[in-house]
Structures are given as structure tokens and as C-alpha cells.
Amino acid sequence: MAEKPKVAIYWLASCAGCDEAIVDLNEAILTVADAVDIVLWPVALDFKYESIRKMKKGEITLAILHGSVRNSEQEEMAKLLREKSQLVLAFGACACFGGTAGLANFRSKEDIFNWVYQDAPTVVNPNKTRPQTETRVNGNKLTLPEFFERVHPLDDIINVDYYLPGCPPPAELIASAVFAVLEDKLPPRGATLAPSKPLCDACPRNQSKPQKIEISEFKRIHEVEAKDDLCFLAQGILCIGPAIRSGCGETCIRTNVPCRGCFGPVDGVDDAGAKFISGLASLISAESEDDSKKAVDEIADLAGYCYRFSLPSASLKRKKKKES
Amino acid sequence: MKEFTPKLVCFSCKFGWGYLNGNGYAKKLKNFIPVMCSGKVDTTHIMNAFKEGADGVLILGCPDKECHFQTGNYQARKRVLLLRKALKEFGIDPGRLKIEFNMDPEGARIPAVIEEMKKEIKSLGPLSPVV
Numbered sequence: 001m002a003e004k005p006k007v008a009i010y011w012l013a014s015c016a017g018c019d020e021a022i023v024d025l026n027e028a029i030l031t032v033a034d035a036v037d038i039v040l041w042p043v044a045l046d047f048k049y050e051s052i053r054k055m056k057k058g059e060i061t062l063a064i065l066h067g068s069v070r071n072s073e074q075e076e077m078a079k080l081l082r083e084k085s086q087l088v089l090a091f092g093a094c095a096c097f098g099g100t101a102g103l104a105n106f107r108s109k110e111d112i113f114n115w116v117y118q119d120a121p122t123v124v125n126p127n128k129t130r131p132q133t134e135t136r137v138n139g140n141k142l143t144l145p146e147f148f149e150r151v152h153p154l155d156d157i158i159n160v161d162y163y164l165p166g167c168p169p170p171a172e173l174i175a176s177a178v179f180a181v182l183e184d185k186l187p188p189r190g191a192t193l194a195p196s197k198p199l200c201d202a203c204p205r206n207q208s209k210p211q212k213i214e215i216s217e218f219k220r221i222h223e224v225e226a227k228d229d230l231c232f233l234a235q236g237i238l239c240i241g242p243a244i245r246s247g248c249g250e251t252c253i254r255t256n257v258p259c260r261g262c263f264g265p266v267d268g269v270d271d272a273g274a275k276f277i278s279g280l281a282s283l284i285s286a287e288s289e290d291d292s293k294k295a296v297d298e299i300a301d302l303a304g305y306c307y308r309f310s311l312p313s314a315s316l317k318r319k320k321k322k323e324s
Numbered sequence: 325m326k327e328f329t330p331k332l333v334c335f336s337c338k339f340g341w342g343y344l345n346g347n348g349y350a351k352k353l354k355n356f357i358p359v360m361c362s363g364k365v366d367t368t369h370i371m372n373a374f375k376e377g378a379d380g381v382l383i384l385g386c387p388d389k390e391c392h393f394q395t396g397n398y399q400a401r402k403r404v405l406l407l408r409k410a411l412k413e414f415g416i417d418p419g420r421l422k423i424e425f426n427m428d429p430e431g432a433r434i435p436a437v438i439e440e441m442k443k444e445i446k447s448l449g450p451l452s453p454v455v
Contacts, residue, residue, distance in 0.1 A: 106413055277410060278367040281403035296405040303413035315371045316414050
């Protein structure tokens with residue numbers, strides 16, 4: 001009997017929402033479980049790192065890695081799984097772009113440590129203790145992974161074969177991706193396994209878009225009662241949909257909340273946030289310098305909004321860690 | 325100690341600045357990029373300039389109501405105002421990105437405008453390397 005392809009699912013700096021999403025395949029997961037041999041899935045199964053280390057190069061058919069990389073253990077596991085796997089899938093916004101926790105890149109490691117271990121109001125740390133990578137306790141050596149200077153998307157650390165964005169990726173796209181691997185019907189390496197058109201193309205509100213969107217005043221989604229049948233931008237509410245890949249099923253839009261960009265940029269674009277800032281300028285209805293300044297000043301946190309899921313892969317502030 | 329000479333990238337609208345001179349300044353000045361319209365300058369162009377080592381970026385556009393494409397200069401100005409907000413969060417002083425609306429058909433003033441911005445950038449210091 002032919003051996004079943006081996007699949008590893010591993011969490012890096014992840015919230016485990018992506019593991020949940022895989023479980024959300026419901027009945028479909030039984031078909032997958034029948035067809036593959038899961039060799040690593042910390043949230044669900046009890047395999048040890050040693051069993052992976054003992055494998056031959058390329059023994060694993062598909063490694064599904066979710067979460068970003070912020071410490072040395074995550075880097076080590078990403079590299080280990082890369083070595084043992086034929087295909088690596090960057091699963092979810094964190095692996096693809098750095099994710100929400102990537103907003104930490106607006107601060108230095110020193111700032112973060114000072115806040116977490118010293119300055120935060122509920123911290124009591126009179127000895128100014130900081131986590132160390134190595135400590136001796138009763139003659140025994142205890143170790144902790146090294147905390148990196150910044151959050152990294154997966155392809156900063158290893159070569160990635162395919163990307164599946166989303167926070168988390170929706171069940172349909174997960175199922176298509178896994179079956180594409182099993183049936184060997186994959187696009188060329190480096191592809192993102194989601195539609196290439198922007199969200200506006202699939203948005204249920206796109207028919208309501210006026211010919212020209214003219215924003216004279218910005219409103220924040222929690223400060224108004226947004227209409228549920230009119231384009232958010234036409235209501236003066238920031239929606240990054242025009243710069244973001246579709247494929248999510250527009251769950252946010254359908255719950256009357258604007259897009260926040262978890263699917264990342266469309267094909268051919270590296271930095272969705274930058275592109276959105278460019279496009280947003282043309283939607284602002286102002287000509288004089290004063291009117292322009294007034295409108296722009298109303299936006300509360302432009303960089304945070306535009307880079308909510310993708311700061312680590314923004315064109316500014318990006319430095320690859322891998323040697324190759 | 326080596327004196328700091330700021331590196332400036334200048335995107336300059338061909339219609340408003342230097343068109344009578346056949347845009348000859350493009351060849352004489354370093355990192356001087358003539359464009360069809362200041363509105364053509366995209367956020368990614370500006371960000372790439374900073375990423376590649378520019379200490380400052382200057383955009384030269386046409387005066388109010390004088391844009392050959394009607395509103396290109398306004399779009400560029402709005403883009404600059406928005407990008408400044410984002411640059412601040414990235415730790416880049418917003419004063420490093422400037423847009424000037426004026427007209428200079430001979431282009432004679434271009435080197436002086438660039439030198440003036442270089443002086444402003446000098447007081448800000450070199451942009452720390454993008455990490």
C-alpha cells in the first residue's frame with residue numbers, strides 16, 4: 001500500500017486561530033485526515049521535535065506554517081521544517097505578512113521590554129529582572145529562546161513555496177489549497193492561493209459606489225451608524241478594500257465593518273498600505289492646502305490602519321534574516 | 325568627523341519646472357527625476373527613495389489652478405500630507421518629505437531650491453539606516 005503523504009502543521013508566533021480554521025473544515029477534515037499522515041500538529045497531536053529531526057530531507061510533503069517569527073525557537077522550527085519538507089505553505093496573515101502582532105515593529109525591542117517588565121502600571125519588578133536566554137538554577141541550566149529585534153514574516157526566514165492569506169484563511173480556500181497539493185494541481189511556486197482581484201471586485205456593496213468618491217470628512221466606524229448597503233468609502237469611512245486581495249468571502253463587509261486588510265496586497269504589489277495611501281489621496285475632496293490638511297488631520301491612526309496586518313512586510317523597515 | 329552631505333531625491337514636474345530648458349537639469353543634478361506631473365509620483369516611489377538611502381525627498385509641482393492635468397498637483401499634495409502621517413510612525417521626520425508648488429519655466433531656480441532643502445535636512449541629520 002502506498003504511503004500517505006506526510007503533512008506537518010506548526011505554529012510559530014501564532015494565536016492558534018489558524019489551527020481553529022483548519023478544524024473548521026468540519027467534515028472535510030475527515031477526508032483530509034484519511035488522505036494524509038499528520039506528523040506534527042502541536043495544538044492537536046502529541047508529536048515531538050525529535051521525530052521531525054530524525055526525518056530525511058523532503059520526507060514531509062507539505063508543511064503548513066502559521067504565525068510570524070519573533071524568536072529563535074520559531075526561526076529554528078521554520079528552518080527545520082523547511083529542510084524536511086518538499087513544500088512550505090505560509091498559512092495566514094502572520095506567516096504571509098507578519099500579522100497584527102507585527103504592529104510591534106513600530107517600537108524597538110528595548111521599548112517593548114521596558115514597558116512589559118518595568119513601566120506598565122501593573123508590573124512589580126523591583127530587581128529589574130529581564131528574561132535571559134540562559135540562567136542557572138541550582139546548578140541546572142535553563143534556557144529561553146532569544147527575542148528578536150523585530151517581527152518577521154515567514155519568507156524573511158525561509159523560502160516559501162505558497163501563500164494563503166487571511167486572518168484566518170477561510171475554510172473554502174484551505175480546502176482548495178490542501179486538495180490542490182494532494183492532487184498535484186498547484187500553480188507555479190511563489191503563488192498566493194487566493195483570487196488575484198481586489199476586494200472591491202467581490203464586495204456586495206460595489207454597485208452602490210458613486211461615480212466619483214469624494215470624502216470631505218472622515219468618520220470612524222465606531223462613531224457612526226454606518227449604512228449597510230453603501231460603500232464605506234462613500235460614507236467617509238476608511239476601507240482598505242481597494243488595495244486588498246479578495247477571497248475572504250467579505251465577512252467583515254457583510255457584518256457592516258470595513259475591510260482591514262488581512263488578505264494582503266493583490267498580485268504584483270508588495271506593500272498594500274503604501275498603495276492605499278496613494279489611492280486615498282485622490283478620494284479626498286479638497287484642493288487648497290488648508291482643506292487638504294483639515295481632512296488629513298481627521299484620520300486617527302493612518303499607519304496603524306494601513307499596516308494592521310502587514311507592518312513587517314512594509315517596504316520601509318524591512319530586512320531579511322535568511323542567509324541565501 | 326566626516327561632514328554630513330544630505331542625499332536628496334527630487335521628483336520634478338516637467339510642465340512647470342524647466343521645460344523651456346529642455347529639462348537639461350535632469351542631467352546636471354544627482355537623483356533628479358523629471359515626471360509628467362507631480363500627481364504621477366506614487367507613495368511607493370517616495371518610500372523606495374527613503375529605503376534606498378535618501379535623507380529627504382522633494383516634489384516640485386505646479387501652482388494652484390496651473391496643473392496641465394487639472395488636479396494632479398492637488399493629488400500629489402494630499403498624498404504628501406497623508407504619507408507624512410505614516411512616515412512619523414515609521415520614525416521618519418515628516419520634514420524630510422516636502423512638496424513645493426511653483427512655476428519655473430527656465431528651471432534656473434531648481435538647484436537653489438534643492439540646496440535649500442538640503443540645508444533643512446542637514447539640521448535633521450542623516451536618516452538612520454532603514455532596518
